[in-house]
Each structure stands twice: as C-alpha cells, then as structure tokens.
Amino acid sequence: ATEWNASVWGKRRAFTEHVEKLAELVSEKTDGEFTINVSYGGLSKPRENLDGIEIGAFEMAQFCAGYHADKNPSITVLELPFLGVNTLEEEVAVSHAVYDHPAVADDLGRWNAKLLMTSPMPQYNIVGTGDPRDELAEFDGMRVRATGGLGEAFKTVGGVPTSVPATEAYNAMESGVVDTVAFAPHAHLSFGTINRADWWTANLNPGTVNCPVVVNVDAYEALSPEHKEALDSSVDEAIAHYVDNYNQLLKRWEDVLEEKGVTKVEISDEQLDAFRAKAADPIREQWIADMSAQGLPAQELYDIVVTTLQEQRAGN
Amino acid sequence: MDSITIGLWVTAGMLVLVVLGMRVAFAAGLAGLIGLFMIFWSKKGFDPEDIGWAVTVAVKTAGQVPHSKVSSQALSLIPTFILIGYLAYYAGLTRALFEAAKRWIAWVPGGLAVSTVFATAGFAAVSGASVATAAVFARIAIPEMIAIGYNKRFAAGVVAAGGTLASLIPPSAILVIYAIIVEQDVGKLLLAGFIPGAFSAVVYAALIIGIAMVFKNVGPAVKGFTWRERLVALPPALPIVAVVVIIVFFVYNPFGDAWGTPTEGGALGAFVVFLMALARGMRWGEMKSALIETAKLTAMIFTIIWGVLIYVRFLGFADLPGAFSDWITSLTMPPMLILICILLAYAVLGMFMDAIGMLVLTLPVVYPAVMALNGGEAVAAADSAFGMSGTMCAIWFGILVVKMAEFCLITPPIGLNCFVVAGVQPDLSVQDVFRGVTPFFIADGITIALLVAFPAIVLYLPSLAG
Amino acid sequence: MAGSAAVLEDDSLLSRLDRTLLKLESFLALLSGIGVFALIAMAAISVGGRNLFNAPLPGYVDWIEQAMPLIAFMGISLVQREGGHIRMDIVVSRFRGRALWAVEFLGVFLILVLMVMLVWGTYSHFQRSFDWAAPMWSRDSSIDIGIPLWPAKLLAPVAFSVLSVRLVLQLWGYGRALVLGLDNPVAVPMIQDVAEQAAAEARQLDGRE
Numbered sequence: 001a002t003e004w005n006a007s008v009w010g011k012r013r014a015f016t017e018h019v020e021k022l023a024e025l026v027s028e029k030t031d032g033e034f035t036i037n038v039s040y041g042g043l044s045k046p047r048e049n050l051d052g053i054e055i056g057a058f059e060m061a062q063f064c065a066g067y068h069a070d071k072n073p074s075i076t077v078l079e080l081p082f083l084g085v086n087t088l089e090e091e092v093a094v095s096h097a098v099y100d101h102p103a104v105a106d107d108l109g110r111w112n113a114k115l116l117m118t119s120p121m122p123q124y125n126i127v128g129t130g131d132p133r134d135e136l137a138e139f140d141g142m143r144v145r146a147t148g149g150l151g152e153a154f155k156t157v158g159g160v161p162t163s164v165p166a167t168e169a170y171n172a173m174e175s176g177v178v179d180t181v182a183f184a185p186h187a188h189l190s191f192g193t194i195n196r197a198d199w200w201t202a203n204l205n206p207g208t209v210n211c212p213v214v215v216n217v218d219a220y221e222a223l224s225p226e227h228k229e230a231l232d233s234s235v236d237e238a239i240a241h242y243v244d245n246y247n248q249l250l251k252r253w254e255d256v257l258e259e260k261g262v263t264k265v266e267i268s269d270e271q272l273d274a275f276r277a278k279a280a281d282p283i284r285e286q287w288i289a290d291m292s293a294q295g296l297p298a299q300e301l302y303d304i305v306v307t308t309l310q311e312q313r314a315g316n
Numbered sequence: 317m318d319s320i321t322i323g324l325w326v327t328a329g330m331l332v333l334v335v336l337g338m339r340v341a342f343a344a345g346l347a348g349l350i351g352l353f354m355i356f357w358s359k360k361g362f363d364p365e366d367i368g369w370a371v372t373v374a375v376k377t378a379g380q381v382p383h384s385k386v387s388s389q390a391l392s393l394i395p396t397f398i399l400i401g402y403l404a405y406y407a408g409l410t411r412a413l414f415e416a417a418k419r420w421i422a423w424v425p426g427g428l429a430v431s432t433v434f435a436t437a438g439f440a441a442v443s444g445a446s447v448a449t450a451a452v453f454a455r456i457a458i459p460e461m462i463a464i465g466y467n468k469r470f471a472a473g474v475v476a477a478g479g480t481l482a483s484l485i486p487p488s489a490i491l492v493i494y495a496i497i498v499e500q501d502v503g504k505l506l507l508a509g510f511i512p513g514a515f516s517a518v519v520y521a522a523l524i525i526g527i528a529m530v531f532k533n534v535g536p537a538v539k540g541f542t543w544r545e546r547l548v549a550l551p552p553a554l555p556i557v558a559v560v561v562i563i564v565f566f567v568y569n570p571f572g573d574a575w576g577t578p579t580e581g582g583a584l585g586a587f588v589v590f591l592m593a594l595a596r597g598m599r600w601g602e603m604k605s606a607l608i609e610t611a612k613l614t615a616m617i618f619t620i621i622w623g624v625l626i627y628v629r630f631l632g633f634a635d636l637p638g639a640f641s642d643w644i645t646s647l648t649m650p651p652m653l654i655l656i657c658i659l660l661a662y663a664v665l666g667m668f669m670d671a672i673g674m675l676v677l678t679l680p681v682v683y684p685a686v687m688a689l690n691g692g693e694a695v696a697a698a699d700s701a702f703g704m705s706g707t708m709c710a711i712w713f714g715i716l717v718v719k720m721a722e723f724c725l726i727t728p729p730i731g732l733n734c735f736v737v738a739g740v741q742p743d744l745s746v747q748d749v750f751r752g753v754t755p756f757f758i759a760d761g762i763t764i765a766l767l768v769a770f771p772a773i774v775l776y777l778p779s780l781a782g
Numbered sequence: 783m784a785g786s787a788a789v790l791e792d793d794s795l796l797s798r799l800d801r802t803l804l805k806l807e808s809f810l811a812l813l814s815g816i817g818v819f820a821l822i823a824m825a826a827i828s829v830g831g832r833n834l835f836n837a838p839l840p841g842y843v844d845w846i847e848q849a850m851p852l853i854a855f856m857g858i859s860l861v862q863r864e865g866g867h868i869r870m871d872i873v874v875s876r877f878r879g880r881a882l883w884a885v886e887f888l889g890v891f892l893i894l895v896l897m898v899m900l901v902w903g904t905y906s907h908f909q910r911s912f913d914w915a916a917p918m919w920s921r922d923s924s925i926d927i928g929i930p931l932w933p934a935k936l937l938a939p940v941a942f943s944v945l946s947v948r949l950v951l952q953l954w955g956y957g958r959a960l961v962l963g964l965d966n967p968v969a970v971p972m973i974q975d976v977a978e979q980a981a982a983e984a985r986q987l988d989g990r991e
C-alpha cells in the first residue's frame with residue numbers, strides 16, 4: 001500500500017476541495033491501495049510547503065505563488081494585475097498552460113516539485129467602508145490591505161498599501177487602519193471583512209493569487225504505473241468538482257451582499273481602462289524586464305497567458 | 317509500530333527526561349526530533365538502509381521550525397510586554413501606583429493589603445509577566461505591611477497572589493502564547509482577560525477584608541490621609557493611565573475609530589513607557605541592563621516555544637491530537653464533567669510545572685479535544701455542548717486555562733511567585749509564603765468556579781467586539 | 783524563570799574560555815535587546831506615519847517578522863550559561879557530588895546532540911533560501927515587500943553554533959567535576975534550590991535601584 005501525506009492549511013473549505021476529491025478518487029480507483037492523507041497545518045506552515053516537498057517530508061502540498069515570489073518567480077506571471085481573467089474556468093486554463101511550460105517545470109524542479117493542478121481563485125475585489133469609491137480619483141490616499149502585485153497596482157493610482165495580517169484585517173478595517181481590503185469572496189467571508197463593509201467592487205477585477213498543488217518528484221516517480229495512472233486521471237475530475245463547488249459559493253456571495261446591505265459598486269469602462277493603463281502596463285513591463293534578467297522566458301510566459309485566454313474565449 | 321504507538325512512546329520518553337531535570341525546551345525538541353525520525357523511518361518499513369534518509373528528513377523538518385515559528389508578528393508582543401515591565405520599573409511607576417492606592421483605599425479593614433491587590437492590578441495593565449510583578453511589589457509593599465503590624469506570612473501571600481493578576485489583565489504574555497498555539501485572535505483574547513482579571517482582584521480584596529474583620533491582628537486599616545495627600549499622590553501615577561488609555565484604544569477600540577491594531581498598541585505602550593523612563597533620568601547603563609534582562613527572558617520563553625513546537629510538528633505527523641480528541645469525544649461522561657476533570661488535571665500538573673511549559677506542552681493535544689467536545693470549531697452556540705460558538709469556546713477555555721496556570725504560580729511545591737517573594741524578603745521562608753498564600757486558593761477556586769458556571773463574565777467584552 | 787545561577791571562576795584555561803565566550807554571549811544578548819527596542823520604535827513610526835502623514839511604514843509586518851529571529855535566538859547561549867532555561871529540578875536537586883555531575887553531564891550531552899542536529903537542520907533551512915546566482919542571493923522572500931529571508935534564517939544556525947560551543951565547555955566543566963570529584967567546579971551554573979535562585983534574582987533587582 002502507498003500512503004501519501006498532503007500538506008494544506010486552515011480548515012477544510014472550498015479552497016481545498018480538489019485535494020479532498022483527488023484523495024477520494026485515487027483511493028476509489030486503487031481499492032484503497034493508494035491513499036492520500038490531507039493534513040490541515042499539522043505538517044508545515046503554508047509558506048514552507050515547498051521546503052517540505054524538497055526535503056521529502058510529505059508528498060503533496062498546496063501553496064500560493066505570492067507567499068514567496070523568489071521561490072517560484074516563473075508562476076508569478078499569473079498574479080500580475082489586470083490579466084483579464086473573469087471566471088474560474090479561465091483561471092484553470094491559463095494556469096495549466098503556464099504550468100506546462102518547460103521553464104516553469106524547471107523553476108519548480110529546483111524544489112523537487114512537479115506541478116499537478118491549480119486552485120483557481122476568483123478576482124480579489126475590494127470591500128470598503130464609507131462612501132463607495134467608483135472613480136480613480138477616489139483611490140488617491142486610500143489605505144488598502146493588498147499584498148504583492150495588487151498592492152503595487154493600487155499604488156499607481158495613489159492608494160496606500162498597508163501591511164496587516166489576514167487575521168487582523170477585520171480589526172484593521174474596524175479601527176480605520178485600512179479603508180479597504182482586497183480578498184477573494186470566500187476570504188471576505190471567513191475573515192469577517194464583509195461584516196464591516198459598506199460596498200464591494202463587483203467588476204474591478206484587479207487580479208488574483210495563484211495557488212498550485214504540487215507533488216514530490218521522487219515520490220511521484222516511485223509510484224507504480226497503476227497508481228500513477230490513478231493519480232493523473234483524477235486531476236480533471238477533482239478540478240471540475242472544485243470549480244462546481246466554488247461557483248455555488250459565489251452564488252451564495254450575492255445573497256450575503258444583499259443580506260448585509262453591502263452596495264455593489266460597478267466601475268465604468270473608462271475608469272477601468274484608465275486604471276489598467278496606469279497599473280497593468282508598467283507593472284507588467286517591469287516584471288518582464290526583471291524576470292528576463294533572471295534568465296526566464298518572461299515575454300513568452302506572458303504571451304501564453306494572453307493566447308490561452310483568447311483561445312478559451314473563442315472556444316466557448 | 318504505528319504512528320500512535322510511536323507518539324505515545326516518544327511522549328513518555330520526553331516526560332521522563334523532564335522529570336529527570338532536563339531543560340524542558342530541549343527535552344521537547346529532542347523528543348520531537350526522535351519522533352520525526354521514527355515516523356519517517358516507519359514509512360520505509362524500518363529498513364536499515366533507509367536510516368540515513370530518515371535522519372536527514374527528520375533533521376531538516378525539525379530545522380524549519382525555529383525560524384518558521386518565531387517569525388510571527390503576534391509573537392512580537394511577548395518581548396514587547398517584557399520590556400514594558402522593565403521600563404516601567406525604571407520609570408518609577410510601581411512605587412507611584414502603590415503610594416496612590418495606599419492613600420485612597422487603605423482605610424478599609426486590611427487596607428494596605430487591599431491597596432496592594434489593586435496596585436498590582438493597576439501595574440498588571442502595563443506588565444505582561446506575573447513573576448516580575450510579584451518581585452517588584454514584594455520589595456515595595458511587604459515592608460510597609462509588616463511595619464504597621466501585619467502578619468508577615470499574610471503580607472507575603474497577598475503579594476504572591478496579587479502578582480498573578482498580571483497574566484489575566486492585558487497585556488499578558490501567556491495569553492498571547494495561548495492565542496498563538498490555538499490560532500485564535502490575540503486582540504479578542506486580551507479583551508476577554510480584562511473582566512476575569514478585575515473580577516479576580518475584587519474576589520481577592522473581598523477575601524482580605526473578610527479575613528481582616530474576623531482576625532483583628534491580621535491587617536489593621538490605615539486611616540488619616542488628608543484629601544490633599546490623596547490628590548498629590550495621583551499625578552506620579554498618572555502616566556500609567558496614559559499607557560492604559562493607549563492600550564485600551566488599540567486593543568478595545570471603544571469608539572470605533574481607533575489608532576491601530578492590538579499588536580501596534582502593545583508596542584506603542586512600551587514606547588511611551590520608554591519616554592517616561594527617559595524623562596525620569598534613565599541612563600544608558602540602566603537601559604542596557606533592561607535590554608539584556610529582556611533578551612534573556614525572551615530567549616528563555618522562545619526556546620520553550622520552538623522546542624515544544626518541534627515536538628508538536630512530530631505530533632502532527634503522528635496525528636496524536638486527532639486520536640486524543642476522538643477518544644475524549646467518545647467518552648460517555650457529560651462534557652461539563654470532562655471539562656472539570658481537565659481543569660483539575662491542570663491543577664495537579666501545575667503543582668510541578670511552570671505555567672508556560674505546562675500550556676505549551678499540553679494545549680496542542682488538549683485544545684482540539686475541548687473544541688471537539690463543544691461540537692467543533694465551527695459549531696453554532698445553539699448546537700454546542702457548552703452553549704457557545706466555537707470561537708467563543710476557544711476564548712473561554714483560554715481564560716480558564718490561563719487562570720489555572722496562574723493558580724500554579726502560587727501552589728506548592730513549585731510555585732514560582734512564592735519563591736520570588738521569599739527571595740526578595742530574606743526573613744521570609746518559602747514555607748511562610750506558601751502558608752500565607754493558602755487563603756487565596758479559596759479565592760481562586762471561587763473565581764474559577766464562577767468563570768465555569770457563568771461564561772458571560774469572560775465572553776461579554778469579546779462578544780461586543782463582534 | 784531566567785534567574786541567573788552563580789558561575790564560579792578561577793585562572794584555569796576552562797574558566798578563561800568561559801569568560802571569553804561570555805563576552806560574545808553578552809554582546810549577542812544585547813543585540814537581541816536592541817532588536818526588541820527597534821520593534822517598539824518601528825511601531826511608533828508606523829502608527830505615527832499612518833495617522834499624521836497617511837504614510838504607513840511600507841512592509842511593517844515583513845520587517846517585524848525579520849526582526850523576530852534576532853530577538854528570539856540571540857540570547858539563548860547566555861541563558862544556558864547561567865542555567866536559566868526552565869527545568870523541573872525536584873529530582874536533580876536531591877543529588878550531590880559525583881551523582882549530580884553525572885546527571886548534569888548527561889543532560890548537557892543530550893542538549894548538545896540536539897543542537898548539533900539543529901545547526902544542521904537550520905543551516906539547511908537557510909541554504910534553501912539562499913542562491914549565489916539570484917538577485918540579492920535570494921530564493922525566498924517576504925510576502926508583502928519581498929525582503930530576502932536568508933539573513934534572518936541564518937541567525938538560527940549562528941546562535942545555535944554559539945550555544946553548541948557553550949555546551950562543549952559545560953561538558954568539560956561537568957566532566958572535570960565528575961572525574962576529580964569536585965565540590966565547586968568552575969564554568970558551570972551551580973545548582974541552587976529554587977529559593978536561593980529567587981534570592982539571587984532579587985539581589986540583582988536590588989542592585990539596580
């Protein structure tokens with residue numbers, strides 16, 4: 001019998017449903033001969049899941065690229081602001097296309113890690129207190145809890161990115177340390193920021209985080225052909241289950257907004273275009289310059305995102 | 317050998333090392349390292365060829381823990397709270413508080429003892445460590461009490477017990493440690509400690525007044541302070557109010573538009589106390605010894621934290637907390653009875669252990685079990701065993717456990733507060749202090765019973781915070 | 783408590799080495815204390831900057847996390863020299879003479895085994911975050927403003943190495959006492975019962991006023 005440990009964090013939630021589903025499918029297909037034990041935080045801190053994979057302490061792990069850009073520079077392309085990804089399905093297609101690039105495989109290969117699948121996240125729209133901010137001028141001087149590239153994006157329009165841990169985001173909003181918080185809907189729900197919010201940007205869609213699930217290369221290679229087949233063949237079904245589950249959560253999100261009396265802010269196309277021009281282009285160019293200097297095919301990776309997105313939309 | 321068996325053997329081995337006098341932090345770290353090795357080796361079926369691999373993976377896994385666990389913003393509150401205590405001492409805040417308390421409330425029976433309790437409670441609002449509070453007040457308050465005819469044992473007991481208030485009334489290093497281990501919101505926990513801390517102080521004061529009324533020679537009232545004398549005693553103690561206001565504004569956020577987060581509040585309070593100490597003429601020499609003393613206490617606490625967390629990482633791989641929690645929830649006793657048994661077990665364990673060591677060692681296993689007993693982390697109040705939501709249960713249990721840990725500081729044979737008080741006053745033996753502190757066991761017993769019976773005492777403030 | 787037990791001194795090589803190492807240990811502890819002070823100064827700057835100028839300290843959380851290893855690790859060896867790491871000495875305090883030195887020797891030896899392993903483990907943790915070829919040698923960076931993490935990770939093996947040297951000196955001290963049957967060996971913390979230790983702590987406080 002083969003027993004794998006998978007290191008994830010927090011509690012079982014929409015964000016981990018594909019790992020749970022994968023474990024279930026693999027066990028079914030191998031009559032319990034190959035089991036994956038999902039551990040919520042017992043094996044590692046989320047920021048060190050890649051370290052644990054390299055050490056060989058566990059065989060499977062989930063992490064987010066933005067937790068440590070220097071560990072995984074290649075996939076930070078997926079966290080650039082305003083990529084234009086609108087749905088979870090698009091997020092999956094774009095991520096997997098990038099994961100398939102050999103330079104990306106090499107990048108993660110340094111951690112003895114093989115990318116298995118993504119954990120698609122919706123856009124990190126912001127919730128805020130006070131009067132709704134639907135024009136760029138109103139972002140000037142706005143204290144926003146947003147990390148990494150998103151924080152950079154808000155800075156280009158005069159926003160003030162403010163560091164507070166996710167767990168203190170609620171306190172920070174309540175005490176006025178920040179005016180707005182950028183999270184995916186499920187995080188707005190679980191960290192309680194929605195309870196303080198007066199408004200939510202429905203279509204700002206500034207970007208998201210990219211959180212892959214990886215496996216240890218040695219452990220993967222050591223699998224028997226049947227077990228390997230059981231694992232590989234379960235990925236698509238696990239992702240489908242995840243997307244389905246998350247989309248139900250997004251439907252509930254609308255009810256929550258209504259129930260809490262949170263205003264849905266629609267930002268006009270002109271305003272969005274202006275924001276993109278200020279934030280998306282310079283940050284992307286900077287990213288391409290920095291990553292190329294590190295020897296990554298940065299332009300190529302970015303182009304993959306763009307073309308995959310076009311193909312995905314043409315196909316629908 | 318399955319992982320549960322390994323977990324039990326390694327835990328037993330660790331306890332043997334601790335009893336034999338190995339430093340707790342390193343005994344736990346070593347147990348964790350050996351446990352990790354056994355777990356990894358067992359994955360390879362204990363094949364001798366894989367020993368080298370298992371050692372390497374275990375060492376590297378354990379080697380992640382110190383940096384990883386220590387690099388936390390929430391933990392930064394601990395050294396901050398320690399430094400506040402040392403700086404407050406140099407700023408003369410301790411003596412000023414005692415003097416003011418004496419002039420305002422010493423007229424009641426047992427007056428000076430009651431003043432001591434409230435002065436320690438006031439100092440607790442800037443100090444995060446119980447033992448430091450007991451040490452400082454032993455030197456200021458005991459001589460005055462003895463001078464006016466107090467029974468010296470009783471006077472010592474008052475200070476030893478009063479010192480424990482520092483860990484319930486925020487700021488509190490031990491509440492932060494609890495919050496870190498169980499991954500709960502630090503701000504809400506600190507908030508929750510306030511009423512039980514003040515409540516404990518009132519119970520202590522009531523007990524003292526009662527004793528003083530029955531045994532006339534225990535502690536006479538001190539009368540005759542003029543209003544003028546009372547008023548001039550206030551300004552020197554006022555800075556403490558400033559610090560409390562800062563911490564209140566950050567931690568409790570009373571007007572909905574405060575200045576920062578709880579962690580910033582703790583640090584800013586320390587900064588204000590530093591400015592006061594400077595204003596009182598603190599020099600580099602004193603500052604330097606305050607910094608080194610802070611560094612030593614901090615290093616000691618953090619070594620325990622990461623040492624035990626290596627052991628906890630091993631528990632994670634062995635899945636022992638899950639197993640213990642399954643066992644506890646499978647018991648057919650009423651949940652409240654199980655909870656009381658757990659608290660009694662803490663009382664017994666606390667006789668032999670230090671408060672921090674005890675919490676860090678036991679909580680990783682006990683906490684999930686208590687949460688499961690209540691119905692899980694996400695349970696709603698209506699469906700729960702103790703009539704409160706998962707989050708509230710975490711806070712309530714935290715305050716109960718910290719109160720137990722404080723109780724340990726005054727129970728024989730290892731009651732650090734009593735040792736410190738005896739150490740400060742050479743004419744008092746440790747036995748004297750333990751005898752003097754005995755009445756306070758009753759007070760603590762009453763307090764804990766009330767906190768168990770009426771969780772609202774604990775949960776009122778945090779529930780306001782939403 | 784981190785009470786300091788007495789460490790006896792004389793002119794022997796061991797005692798001289800003990801005092802030399804003490805200088806290094808005291809310096810490291812002072813660094814740690816300064817780190818704590820930096821923490822509160824940073825909070826003042828961050829809160830002041832945000833409220834007065836709407837300019838919060840960028841990456842405030844990242845910087846705190848960077849400072850924590852300095853604060854947490856650097857005093858570890860000084861505390862060990864003074865016998866300040868918490869233990870239960872109900873059993874140990876009943877031993878006298880050679881039996882006591884044997885138990886202490888064994889205890890220190892086990893700590894040394896652990897710490898040598900952890901120097902290896904924490905160094906490997908550092909090494910995974912360090913890369914000669916990368917910008918700022920960084921292969922792991924903080925979440926918010928991307929500070930390289932390797933300097934903070936390097937502090938653990940450094941502090942643990944100093945502690946290992948201290949442990950070797952203590953082994954030497956206890957070993958000598960064990961072989962020669964000494965009553966008052968140098969360079970090791972003398973066992974005191976807890977009350978005596980508290981008295982020492984109190985004297986220390988007194989000296990300050």
Ligand code: NA
Pocket residue numbers: 439440441442443444445481482483484485486487488
């Ligand atoms: Na306190």
Ligand code: NA
Pocket residue numbers: 666667668669723724725726727728729730731732
């Ligand atoms: Na005790």
